[in-house]
Amino acid sequence: MSNTRHVAQALDALRHGWAIRVEGRDGALDLLPAETAFAQPGLASPRLLISAARAATLKLANQREAAEPHAPVLIRGAEPFTLDLARAIADPALDLTWPLKGPFLAEHIDAHEAATTAMELGRLAGILPAFLLGGEPAVSVSTADLAAWKDPANLTIQSRARLPVEAIDEAEIVAFRARDDMREHVALILGRQSSERTPLVRLHSECLTGDVLGSLKCDCGPQLNAALAAMADEARGEGWGVLLYLRQEGRGIGLINKLRAYQLQDQGFDTVEANERLGLPNEARDFAVAARMLSLLGAGPIRLMTNNPAKVAALEAEGVTVAERVPHALPTNPHNTRYLATKRDRAGHLL
Numbered sequence: 001m002s003n004t005r006h007v008a009q010a011l012d013a014l015r016h017g018w019a020i021r022v023e024g025r026d027g028a029l030d031l032l033p034a035e036t037a038f039a040q041p042g043l044a045s046p047r048l049l050i051s052a053a054r055a056a057t058l059k060l061a062n063q064r065e066a067a068e069p070h071a072p073v074l075i076r077g078a079e080p081f082t083l084d085l086a087r088a089i090a091d092p093a094l095d096l097t098w099p100l101k102g103p104f105l106a107e108h109i110d111a112h113e114a115a116t117t118a119m120e121l122g123r124l125a126g127i128l129p130a131f132l133l134g135g136e137p138a139v140s141v142s143t144a145d146l147a148a149w150k151d152p153a154n155l156t157i158q159s160r161a162r163l164p165v166e167a168i169d170e171a172e173i174v175a176f177r178a179r180d181d182m183r184e185h186v187a188l189i190l191g192r193q194s195s196e197r198t199p200l201v202r203l204h205s206e207c208l209t210g211d212v213l214g215s216l217k218c219d220c221g222p223q224l225n226a227a228l229a230a231m232a233d234e235a236r237g238e239g240w241g242v243l244l245y246l247r248q249e250g251r252g253i254g255l256i257n258k259l260r261a262y263q264l265q266d267q268g269f270d271t272v273e274a275n276e277r278l279g280l281p282n283e284a285r286d287f288a289v290a291a292r293m294l295s296l297l298g299a300g301p302i303r304l305m306t307n308n309p310a311k312v313a314a315l316e317a318e319g320v321t322v323a324e325r326v327p328h329a330l331p332t333n334p335h336n337t338r339y340l341a342t343k344r345d346r347a348g349h350l351l
Contacts, residue, residue, distance in 0.1 A: 002148035007121070008180040010141040014125040019135025022121070023142040024113030031118055032135035034086035035128045044080035045132040047107065048089060049073070051119055054129065054279030057092065058104065065106035070281070072115035074133075075104040081132060090130030092277040093263055117143045126254030129279045152292035154178035155185070163188070167225075168232035176293055183247040187293055190228070190243070191235025198323050200234045200241040201302040202227035203290050203311065205248045208255055216335035217262065226330060227305055242299055244290050252284025270342040287311070291318035307349045 010020045017036035022029050031049060050058075052066060055073040060066040066073045081089075088098035109115050121141070122129040155178045163173040167190065174187045193199075204211075204227065210220030224243075231241025250258030257278055264274035275282045294302065301321040304312060305328040312322050332340055343349040 002142065002144040004145060004149040004154070004180040006139060006141040006145045007149035008182075009139040010121055010145075011125045013138045014121060014127055018138040020118075020121070021137035021140040022111075022114040022118045023140060024111055024115075024117060025143070026113050027111030028140075029111050029114045029118065029131075029133065030135055030137050031131035031133060033122065033125075033127055034083070034090045034130040034132055037083055037132070037135075039083060043132075044082050045086075045134045046080050047074055047076050047133045048081045048086055049109075049115055049118065049131040049133065050075060050089065051129045051279035053276045053281075054090070055106065057095075057277050057279070058089065058102065060104060060106050063106040065108055072109060072112070072119050074107045074109045074115070076107055077102065077104050083132070086130060086132050090128040090279070091260075093260060095277075113143050117141075117146055120146065123253060123280060123284060126256055128257070149180060150286070150288075152178075152286075152288040154181070155289060155292045155296070157296055158184075165190075165228065167228040168235055170235060174297065176296070185247050185289060185293060186245045187297060188228075188243040188245065189240065189297070190231040191238075191240035193240050193298070195298075195300065197239045198301050198303050199299050200231050200239065200305060200326065201244070201294070201299065202231070202241070202305040202328070203244045203246060203287075203315075205246045205251060205285055208249065209258075216333050217265075218339055219330055219332075219336055222330045223328060227328065230305065230326075242294070242297065242302075244293055246285065246290060248285045248289075251282070252286065253278075253280045265339075270346070271339060272342060272346045283310075287314040288318050291315060291320050294320060307343075310348060 019032040055066040088094045160174040172189045176185045207220035209215035210218045261274035301323040303324040305326045
C-alpha cells in the first residue's frame with residue numbers, strides 16, 4: 001500500500017544528507033546523496049548511481065549499460081568512491097578542478113525501477129542526481145509511494161481572496177496545495193469568470209531571478225507582466241483571464257540547480273547543454289498539476305498564451321481543451337538573445 005508521507009520524508013532526508021531506501025518491483029537500493037551527505041570517517045562506496053546525461057558528460061555513453069537515454073547509470077571505479085570524489089563526479093562546476101576522473105565502468109542495475117525513482121526524488125529535492133550506494137537509511141520510500149504523491153487528484157483549493165493588482169483592480173487569488181507536498185501553487189483570476197467566454201490562460205513557472213529580481217538572462221519577468229496586462233485588457237472587454245503560477249522553478253529542476261546551469265552558461269554552454277552536464281532533464285515540469293488547477297477553477301476550453309507547441313500538447317494530453325494558441329513573444333535584450341535562440345532552435349518554440 002502506497003504512502004505519500006514517505007515521499008515527503010524522503011525528500012527531507014535527501015536535503016539533510018541522510019541515506020534513504022528506495023524500493024521498486026525489481027528490488028531495493030540504499031542510497032546516500034552525494035551532494036548533501038556529511039563527511040563520515042571511512043565513508044566510501046564501491047559504486048555510484050548517476051544519470052545517463054551525466055554519464056554522457058563523463059564519456060561513458062559508449063558503454064552498453066550507459067547508452068540508454070534518460071536512464072540511471074551505475075558506475076564502478078578502480079577504487080571506492082569517497083564523498084569528495086562522488087561530489088566531483090556529480091557537480092560539473094568541479095570538472096576543471098578534477099579534470100581527470102575515471103576510468104569508470106557502467107554496470108547493470110538489477111533494481112532499475114528503484115534507481116529511476118531515486119533520480120526523480122533527487123530532482124524533486126533540488127539536489128544533484130548522484131548517490132553513493134550504501135548508508136543506513138533514515139526512511140524507506142517506494143515507486144508506488146512516488147506515483148501516489150504525484151497524483152494530481154491530491155491537489156485541492158486551500159484559500160482564495162480578492163487581490164487588486166497593478167494590472168487591474170478586479171482580481172482574485174486562489175491558493176492550491178497537495179497532501180504531503182509543501183509547494184503552494186496559485187492562480188490569479190483577472191476579471192469576472194464566465195462560462196460564456198473562453199478565458200485567456202498563461203502557465204507561468206516560478207522564476208525567482210526573473211520574476212522578483214529582474215534578471216535579464218531570461219524573459220520570465222517580462223512575460224509575466226505582459227501576460228497580466230493582456231488579461232487585464234480581456235477583462236476590460238468583458239472577457240477574463242487566468243494566470244497559473246506554478247512552483248516549478250527552473251522548469252522543475254529547482255533554484256540551486258538552475259543557478260548551477262547559469263554558471264555553465266557563462267562558460268559557453270547553452271541552456272540544454274547546461275542541464276545535460278548537470279545530469280538533469282531540460283523539461284521537468286508537471287503539467288498534470290496545471291490541468292488539475294484549471295479543472296478545480298472550472299475553466300473549460302482555454303486560449304493558451306504560449307510560444308511552445310509542446311506545452312499545448314502536454315496540456316491536451318492531460319485532458320485540457322486548448323481552443324487557441326495565443327503567441328506571447330517579447331523583444332530580446334543582449335543578455336537573453338542566446339537563451340531565446342536555444343528555445344527556438346532546440347526546444348521548438350515559435351519565436
